[in-house]
Amino acid sequence: MSMFRRRGKHYVASFAPDEAKVLRKVAGEVVGLLTDGFDHSDPVVDRLFPAVYPDDKEDTEEFRRYTEGDLKTGKIDQAGAILAALPAEGPGEVRLDGEAAEAWLRALNDARLAMGVRLEITDGTDLSAELDRALLADPNSSRVFQLSVYAYLGYLQESLLNALLD
Secondary structure, X not given: OOOOEEEOOEEEEEEOHHXXXXXXXXXXXXXXXXXXXXXXXXXXXXXXXXXXXXXXXXXXXXXXXXXXXXXXXHXXXXXXXHHHHOOOOXXXXXXXXXXXXXXHHHHHHHHHHHHHHHHOOOOOOOHHHHXXXXXXXXXXXXXXXXXXXXXXXXXXHHXXXXXXXX
């Protein structure tokens, strides 16, 4: 499993082909959600762009009108930073400067938020227990894979954050 380390002014990790493939897929899905499938009735979009004024729909819509385009572009660019830094094929090293590392952190967070909504993960969810239940029910299920990806993204996010704080 890849882990980020600080090297001088850069944050470096080596990715196996499968890891890079999963990250490309996850980042691509975030970009697709924000471009092709952008709809506030989707709970994932609602989670990525929460109502600023939950008790006032009109003020929330007004705020969104002025800010949502830039926020959406920023989230797409952050997911694009993951896509741009990953090796095209096979194993490879990712080398991020401080700005790219922060974009990765935000993109990983967006991906985890999106997956968390789809997987119905809440603050009180014990991820390890949830994965164990899914493994017992059907070790080959897509839920086992998705929970594993969710956990991996959290591990990667934590590794990058620790490297930034180092």
